Amino acid sequence: MLDLKNVSVKYGNFTAIKDINIRVDKGEIVVLLGANGAGKSTTFRTISGLKTPFKGNVLLEDDLIDNKPPDKIVKQGIVQCAEDRKLFPEMSVQENMMMGAYIHRKKKNKIKQTLKEVYKLFPVLYEKRKNPAGSLSGGQQQMLAIGRALMSKPKLMLLDEPSIGLAPLIVEQMFESIKQINKEGTTILLAEQNAHAALSIADKGYVYENGNIVVEGSSKELFANEEVRKAYIGA
Amino acid sequence: MDVLLQQLFNGLTIGSVYSLVALGLTLVYGILHIPNFAHGALYMVGAYITYTIMTSLGLHYLLSILTSIIAVGMISVLMERLVFHPLKDSTPIQHKVAAIGMLLFLESFAQLIWGADYQQMETPFGQVIDFFGLTVTMQRLIIVITAVVAMILLYLFLKKTFTGATIIAMAQNREGAHLVGINTNKVAMLTFFISGVLAALGASLTSPINLVFPSMGHLVILKAFVIIIIGGMGSIPGAILGGYIIGFSESIGATYISSDYSDIISFALLVIILTIKPQGIFSKGGV
Numbered sequence: 001m002l003d004l005k006n007v008s009v010k011y012g013n014f015t016a017i018k019d020i021n022i023r024v025d026k027g028e029i030v031v032l033l034g035a036n037g038a039g040k041s042t043t044f045r046t047i048s049g050l051k052t053p054f055k056g057n058v059l060l061e062d063d064l065i066d067n068k069p070p071d072k073i074v075k076q077g078i079v080q081c082a083e084d085r086k087l088f089p090e091m092s093v094q095e096n097m098m099m100g101a102y103i104h105r106k107k108k109n110k111i112k113q114t115l116k117e118v119y120k121l122f123p124v125l126y127e128k129r130k131n132p133a134g135s136l137s138g139g140q141q142q143m144l145a146i147g148r149a150l151m152s153k154p155k156l157m158l159l160d161e162p163s164i165g166l167a168p169l170i171v172e173q174m175f176e177s178i179k180q181i182n183k184e185g186t187t188i189l190l191a192e193q194n195a196h197a198a199l200s201i202a203d204k205g206y207v208y209e210n211g212n213i214v215v216e217g218s219s220k221e222l223f224a225n226e227e228v229r230k231a232y233i234g235a
Numbered sequence: 236m237d238v239l240l241q242q243l244f245n246g247l248t249i250g251s252v253y254s255l256v257a258l259g260l261t262l263v264y265g266i267l268h269i270p271n272f273a274h275g276a277l278y279m280v281g282a283y284i285t286y287t288i289m290t291s292l293g294l295h296y297l298l299s300i301l302t303s304i305i306a307v308g309m310i311s312v313l314m315e316r317l318v319f320h321p322l323k324d325s326t327p328i329q330h331k332v333a334a335i336g337m338l339l340f341l342e343s344f345a346q347l348i349w350g351a352d353y354q355q356m357e358t359p360f361g362q363v364i365d366f367f368g369l370t371v372t373m374q375r376l377i378i379v380i381t382a383v384v385a386m387i388l389l390y391l392f393l394k395k396t397f398t399g400a401t402i403i404a405m406a407q408n409r410e411g412a413h414l415v416g417i418n419t420n421k422v423a424m425l426t427f428f429i430s431g432v433l434a435a436l437g438a439s440l441t442s443p444i445n446l447v448f449p450s451m452g453h454l455v456i457l458k459a460f461v462i463i464i465i466g467g468m469g470s471i472p473g474a475i476l477g478g479y480i481i482g483f484s485e486s487i488g489a490t491y492i493s494s495d496y497s498d499i500i501s502f503a504l505l506v507i508i509l510t511i512k513p514q515g516i517f518s519k520g521g522v
Contacts, residue, residue, distance in 0.1 A: 048413075050410065071413065074416030079415075086411035088404050091400075099400060099415050102416050102417055103415075152416060
């Protein structure tokens with residue numbers, strides 16, 4: 001479904017990611033592991049069209065997307081929940097959700113249906129639908145970011161560190177929800193530092209180090225890999 | 236008592252114009268994240284275009300306003316495309332320099348075409364009418380009604396339509412807007428268009444009771460800055476409320492203190508309000 005082929009991205013003279021190859025198949029959950037600054041978010045920004053690769057190609061279902069603007073990429077079915085959520089803080093929860101459905105703005109009935117589905121997945125968002133997004137707790141804001149992304153009915157969802165800054169119990173719920181979203185038909189590419197939780201729901205993973213992918217394999221293989229265990233799982 | 240009511244109505248008139256100008260400024264602030272210094276020049280150009288269409292083509296005042304607001308809306312969009320868009324990855328100081336450059340350019344341009352003389356704009360609504368016991372000119376009544384209608388329409392557009400909401404969304408989080416699939420170029424152009432329309436509307440409405448000249452935008456834009464600082468940068472209710480606060484205090488101040496000081500009042504208010512509430516009145520509220 002999604003292919004990154006030898007993608008390199010630069011910020012000025014600094015090469016943030018180098019010759020990255022990633023493949024995500026339909027229906028999978030794929031996880032990107034690695035420390036802060038290893039290049040996971042840059043990879044996401046490149047897929048979303050916020051950054052143009054210096055070298056290499058990004059393909060969605062064999063269609064080149066690396067030179068398309070961000071709004072076109074959303075229209076093609078890739079949506080991103082960024083690490084800092086990028087909500088509209090002074091808009092209400094419901095208004096944020098509605099903006100998530102921007103690309104479907106002409107299909108009012110479909111939007112209503114999707115809204116219902118998302119509220120069913122995150123009932124707390126329904127309770128808080130009239131509150132400004134900025135007033136929600138961290139966990140609720142993360143749910144809203146995911147909910148807003150779901151409103152565009154994506155084929156592929158990019159989730160950048162959804163567990164960051166959340167309490168352990170909330171993290172567990174978050175991963176349950178991600179599994180649920182995947183089961184309902186959305187392919188997921190997930191960046192995480194919480195390797196244990198991420199690998200337990202993922203099909204396969206890539207490990208980043210200093211802008212390179214150093215290890216890749218199925219979740220089982222990564223769990224079994226001694227170095228990965230030491231560096232990211234801690235057991 | 237009569238004097239007070241009369242002055243309150245005058246305040247409502249001036250406040251309506253200030254609010255229109257400040258609204259455009261605050262909307263564009265959401266896109267540029269700097270105050271657009273050239274906004275006052277758009278205001279001035281709006282007045283001149285209305286004036287020229289009336290005098291040279293002989294069109295009706297209202298029809299001339301309509302033409303003028305569309306023309307200035309287009310000029311504003313052109314300014315975004317040709318000046319601010321190419322600078323989108325540069326620092327705020329470069330935006331500010333560009334905005335001041337546009338201001339100087341438009342003013343010199345106006346002086347070249349229309350000369351430096353003061354012009355008087357005629358209005359077909361000069362008649363004096365009795366309005367709930369107040370003696371007012373029809374023109375002032377039209378200013379208030381048109382401004383309020385324009386503000387209500389703008390509010391409904393921003394709150395009730397997807398397209399309008401994109402303006403708010405982009406102001407609150409530009410990358411967030413990208414990530415939900417909003418074409419931010421289109422939003423920027425739309426915002427500049429609306430801002431130009433509001434400036435030209437304000438100028439054309441108020442010109443028959445003031446005068447038209449190349450630097451007519453200076454004081455108005457300074458006050459619009461005061462208004463959006465008082466109301467909270469980027470806040471829409473803040474711009475409206477701030478406009479009326481300044482309008483009322485000026486007209487009341489002119490009567491009970493001295494008309495010589497009416498322009499100082501808004502700046503004194505700025506100092507007082509910012510001392511009490513440094514973030515502005517609506518800093519956290521938004522729309």
